[in-house]
Amino acid sequence: MKKLFAIALLLGMLLTACQSGNEEQGSTKEEAASQQQKTEKKEITKEEIDLNTKPNEAGQIMILMYHNISTPEAEWVRTPENFRKDLQALYDQGYLPISLTDYVNGNITAPAGKSPYVLTFDDGRENNFNYLEDGSINPDSAVGIIMEFAEKYDDFEPRATFFVNGTGRFGPKEEVQKKFDFLVENGMEVGNHTINHPNMKTLDASGVQKEIGGQKAYLEESFSKPYNINTLALPFGSRPDKSLYNYLETGSYEGKDYKNIAILNVGWDPNPSPYHTDFDPLAIHRVRASETNVDDVGIYDWIEILKNHPKRRFVSDGAANIVTVPQGLEENVKAPEGKELLVY
Numbered sequence: 349m350k351k352l353f354a355i356a357l358l359l360g361m362l363l364t365a366c367q368s369g370n371e372e373q374g375s376t377k378e379e380a381a382s383q384q385q386k387t388e389k390k391e392i393t394k395e396e397i398d399l400n401t402k403p404n405e406a407g408q409i410m411i412l413m414y415h416n417i418s419t420p421e422a423e424w425v426r427t428p429e430n431f432r433k434d435l436q437a438l439y440d441q442g443y444l445p446i447s448l449t450d451y452v453n454g455n456i457t458a459p460a461g462k463s464p465y466v467l468t469f470d471d472g473r474e475n476n477f478n479y480l481e482d483g484s485i486n487p488d489s490a491v492g493i494i495m496e497f498a499e500k501y502d503d504f505e506p507r508a509t510f511f512v513n514g515t516g517r518f519g520p521k522e523e524v525q526k527k528f529d530f531l532v533e534n535g536m537e538v539g540n541h542t543i544n545h546p547n548m549k550t551l552d553a554s555g556v557q558k559e560i561g562g563q564k565a566y567l568e569e570s571f572s573k574p575y576n577i578n579t580l581a582l583p584f585g586s587r588p589d590k591s592l593y594n595y596l597e598t599g600s601y602e603g604k605d606y607k608n609i610a611i612l613n614v615g616w617d618p619n620p621s622p623y624h625t626d627f628d629p630l631a632i633h634r635v636r637a638s639e640t641n642v643d644d645v646g647i648y649d650w651i652e653i654l655k656n657h658p659k660r661r662f663v664s665d666g667a668a669n670i671v672t673v674p675q676g677l678e679e680n681v682k683a684p685e686g687k688e689l690l691v692y
């Protein structure tokens with residue numbers, strides 16, 4: 349068996365080598381280079397920061413919460429048409445998606461003058477990621493729409509986190525690995541949404557650890573390469589008793605430890621900059637990406653509020669190694685180790 353695997357691996361390597369060696373076969377190499385350029389961290393000096401782009405890395409960032417992408421539109425359903433409209437509205441207002449991991453790690457590489465945001469989808473619905481009969485990704489699924497947008501705009505990278513609960517995992521069992529692998533290969537992420545989607549209030553310590561640790565182990569088996577599930581979206585945004593909060597972050601189930609770097613609530617407002625002293629990666633607020641029953645705090649309300657209150661909005665300086673904030677906003681900002689603070 350091992351031998352077979354080794355042969356398959358070798359064949360795969362040979363195939364890859366052939367492809368990149370054959371320039372007529374298309375732009376495999378160029379694509380790879382441009383993809384790398386896109387995600388490469390830019391390290392520049394303070395003097396090179398373009399202050400005309402009005403960077404504000406003290407500002408807030410929207411973590412958008414979606415569920416279904418389907419029809420008809422409803423409280424927890426966004427139509428494909430409306431999801432496209434959301435991406436376009438954000439893009440037109442200077443927003444670009446970043447990964448949840450980069451957000452919590454303060455690794456913000458959005459170009460100067462752009463505002464990062466984070467896309468999240470709960471419940472692992474089939475309408476988030478499915479295939480047409482010919483095997484192509486359904487262009488009206490969440491993943492189809494994100495990839496279509498990335499194709500259309502050079503500076504838009506496909507970044508999103510899919511929080512999966514139970515055994516669903518976007519529908520048919522036999523497609524799971526292909527789908528999970530595709531997400532990771534394209535810069536997207538899979539997160540934990542527990543086994544049974546319980547109200548966490550009803551659970552004791554072992555219940556909390558089973559729901560989180562059990563689902564983590566289950567999901568991780570579905571990738572062809574090692575993958576660490578380390579982000580958690582709380583079902584209904586519910587938390588257990590305060591004395592058990594630590595089990596949301598770290599715990600153990602069936603001999604396997606887990607550690608979450610991000611815990612997401614539901615919510616109604618953007619979250620602080622990862623450089624702000626109020627930033628708590630273990631209690632991240634989300635903005636509902638909807639126009640139904642959002643009580644004036646939905647995605648379009650916040651696009652408008654942040655447009656009218658630039659001090660509240662995170663605007664990138666385009667440098668990975670510098671945290672740039674306008675004068676007067678520096679008080680609650682701390683540049684993490686390895687980064688410099690620039691106040692202007």
Ligand SMILES: [Zn+2]
Nearest residue numbers: 470471583584
């Ligand atoms: Zn859910």
